[in-house]
Amino acid sequence: MGFGALFLRDLRLVWRRPGDVAVVLAFFVVATVLFPLGIGPESNLLARIAAGVLWAAALFASMLSLDRLFAADYEDGALDLLLLAPWPLELSALAKCAAHWVVMGLPLAVLAPLIGGAFGLDGKSLLVLVLTLLVGTPALSLIGGLAAALTLGARRSGALLALLALPLCVPTLIFGASAIEATATGEGFWVHLAILGALALVSLATLPWAIAAALRQAGE
Amino acid sequence: MMSAVLEVSGLACRRGGRRVFDNLSFALAGGELLALTGRNGSGKTTLLRALALLVPSLAGTIRWNGADVHDDRENWRAKLAWLGHLDGLKGDLTVVENILVAQRLRGQPADIDSVASALSTFDLTTLKDRAARTLSAGQRRRVALARVVAAKAPLWLLDEPLNALDALAQKALNEGLARHLAAGGLVIAATHAPLDGARTLELGI
Numbered sequence: 159m160g161f162g163a164l165f166l167r168d169l170r171l172v173w174r175r176p177g178d179v180a181v182v183l184a185f186f187v188v189a190t191v192l193f194p195l196g197i198g199p200e201s202n203l204l205a206r207i208a209a210g211v212l213w214a215a216a217l218f219a220s221m222l223s224l225d226r227l228f229a230a231d232y233e234d235g236a237l238d239l240l241l242l243a244p245w246p247l248e249l250s251a252l253a254k255c256a257a258h259w260v261v262m263g264l265p266l267a268v269l270a271p272l273i274g275g276a277f278g279l280d281g282k283s284l285l286v287l288v289l290t291l292l293v294g295t296p297a298l299s300l301i302g303g304l305a306a307a308l309t310l311g312a313r314r315s316g317a318l319l320a321l322l323a324l325p326l327c328v329p330t331l332i333f334g335a336s337a338i339e340a341t342a343t344g345e346g347f348w349v350h351l352a353i354l355g356a357l358a359l360v361s362l363a364t365l366p367w368a369i370a371a372a373l374r375q376a377g378e
Numbered sequence: 379m380m381s382a383v384l385e386v387s388g389l390a391c392r393r394g395g396r397r398v399f400d401n402l403s404f405a406l407a408g409g410e411l412l413a414l415t416g417r418n419g420s421g422k423t424t425l426l427r428a429l430a431l432l433v434p435s436l437a438g439t440i441r442w443n444g445a446d447v448h449d450d451r452e453n454w455r456a457k458l459a460w461l462g463h464l465d466g467l468k469g470d471l472t473v474v475e476n477i478l479v480a481q482r483l484r485g486q487p488a489d490i491d492s493v494a495s496a497l498s499t500f501d502l503t504t505l506k507d508r509a510a511r512t513l514s515a516g517q518r519r520r521v522a523l524a525r526v527v528a529a530k531a532p533l534w535l536l537d538e539p540l541n542a543l544d545a546l547a548q549k550a551l552n553e554g555l556a557r558h559l560a561a562g563g564l565v566i567a568a569t570h571a572p573l574d575g576a577r578t579l580e581l582g583i
Contacts, residue, residue, distance in 0.1 A: 163482035167468070174470040235464025241432055243483050244456035377432050 160245045161253045168257035179223070179261050183269060186219040190273045201278045208277035209287065209338035213331050216266045216291060217298060221323055223262050224302035225309075225316040227254060232310050232376060241377045251369035252362075255296075255303040263295030279338070286341045286351075290334040294354045300361040300369075301326045307372035330357050382407050384533065384564060389438035391421065391428050398424045402438070404579055408562040411555060413569050413576035420582025422568035423463065426535045429566065430458055442533075456484070459531035461539055465522040469511030473502055473521050476510055480525045489528075496527040499554050500547065516542040520550075527554055534558065536567040 172179055193211050194204055231237040240250045270291055271284040279287065305323035309315040337350030382405035389402040398421035406412055414422040427433040429440060431451055440447045447454040460466075467476050477496065478488045497503050500520040510518060519542045526534055540548055552574045555565055559575070567573060 160483055160485050163479060167471075167479045167483075170475075171468060171470050233464075234468065235462050235466035236468060238432065238460060238462045238464070239466050239480060239483060242430060242455050242458055242460050244452045244485050246452070378427075378434070 160243055161249045164240070164250055164253040165257050168254055169260065172257070172261045178226070179265070182219050182223040182262065183265055185222060186215050186266060186269060187273065189215045189218060190277075194277070205278040205280075205342070206339075208274055208279050209283075209335040209342075211277070212270050212274055212287065213290075213294075213334045216270065216295065217324065217327055217331055218320075219266060220262055220295065220298045220302055221320045222316075224258065224299075224306045224323070225319050227258055227303055227306040228310055228373065228376075229306070229315065237373065237377060241374065247370040247373060248366040251303065251307070251373065252366045255299045255366075255369070258303065259296050259299040263291070263299060266295060267291035280342075283338050283341050286338050286347050289347075289351060290337045290354055293351060293358055294330050294334045297330045297354075297358040297361040298327055300358075300365040301330075304365050304369050304372065307369045307376065310372070310376035330354065333357065383443055385439075385441040385444075386429070387439055387441075389425075389428060389440070390436045391424050391433065392436055393424055393433075399581060402581075406564050406566070408564060409559045411559055411565040411567065411573060411576045413567055413573050413578045414581060415569065415578050416581035422581055423537055425581065426537055426566065426568055430455075430460060430535055457531055457533050459526040459529035459534045461522055461526050461534070461536040463537045463541070465518045466525075467510040467518055467521055470509060472507050472509055473497070473513070473524075474506040476521060477525050477528050481528055484529055484531075486530070489530075492530060493524075493528050496524040499527060499557075500524045500550050514542075516544055516547060519543055520547055523551060523554065527558070532563050534563065534565045534567070536565065536569075538569060539567055540569060540571045540573075 190211055193207065197203060228237065231240065241247060243250060267288050271288055274284050274287050302323045305319045308322060309318045312318055333350045333354045337347040337354065340350055341347045384406040387403040390400045391398045402425070404412065414425060416422055424433060428435045431447065431454065442454060442457060471479065474493060474497070477493045481488050481493070497506055500523055502520055502524055505513065505517060510521060513521065523539060526536070539551060543551060556574065558565065
């Protein structure tokens with residue numbers, strides 16, 4: 159019950175300020191579009207790097223949107239109310255990361271194939287791209303959530319957050335991008351996708367506890 | 379003399395390596411209001427946060443109806459209504475949404491009647507559909523106080539509840555406190571200004 163209340167509250171807050179999400183999605187589009195401009199319009203090369211570019215840009219976009227995840231509640235005092243809610247703080251942490259995934263991970267998975275098509279990815283690769291983003295971005299929300307909780311109250315927390323979270327996101331990036339490459343070369347992509355899913359599940363099983371511990375620390 | 383509901387004994391806290399208070403003991407029965415006084419930095423906020431278990435205490439026990447509150451933290455948190463020095467309101471939600479969400483976050487079903495009566499206690503009925511970010515500091519404080527009332531918790535922990543309140547709002551708060559106490563509730567408030575019917579505990583001496 160409390161989980162749903164917090165999840166819906168965060169979605170409603172985003173709904174009231176859609177600009178915050180729109181800016182991040184626009185960043186994703188602009189960042190990916192810069193690559194063809196910088197590298198030149200050689201379609202074979204672009205199709206080859208598309209997976210890596212899209213995944214790395216998705217990673218940056220997630221980081222960009224995460225620094226407000228707990229900071230807003232920390233600054234206006236609502237974090238105390240979450241710490242004092244009569245149910246496990248781990249559930250609150252999970253609810254906030256889940257809401258973040260719905261407003262960032264899902265739109266990225268919708269946007270990415272449009273850009274991937276412009277990069278010259280074929281239909282099957284685009285499908286795998288969407289699948290990897292759907293399976294992989296929950297891990298990004300959780301890892302970024304941990305970094306956001308750990309950097310609460312720090313000055314220049316945005317840069318610190320990226321520095322903490324990006325190395326932890328490397329396995330997700332590698333398997334997300336390699337699944338798409340494997341599709342292009344005719345190997346199966348299921349192994350990569352399964353590992354991506356495993357990474358997301360491990361994050362799900364461990365990180366809410368770590369986030370909750372970091373939030374308690376911030377509340378002291 | 380009514381028997382004590384809340385018993386604090388030998389509580390000690392340190393912040394940043396500095397002793398804030400040591401061996402602090404008091405007991406509170408139903409219907410009692412305890413005002414924490416003392417100079418700035420004397421540990422009023424720390425004591426409130428220690429009671430809510432937001433800050434770990436080094437020593438001492440906190441008992442509610444005889445049971446140590448550390449044994450069942452979630453049950454203890456359900457007994458508390460909290461007003462920090464920050465209002466804890468979401469600026470993009472309306473006044474009434476803020477209070478309803480706070481109720482649901484406490485695991486209670488949203489109860490529109492209790493919210494309406496809490497709003498009218500603090501004369502907020504006409505503001506109820508305004509976004510919280512458009513309110514003045516005093517109005518926001520009143521919304522936060524209405525949230526405390528609507529939480530329907532037996533123990534209120536209030537940090538400077540009179541901050542930014544005008545005379546009418548202070549009167550409303552005293553009435554709200556009196557109603558809570560008459561129903562057997564307990565209040566611990568850190569405050570500089572006097573509150574009606576309060577016992578005081580001076581910190582930092």
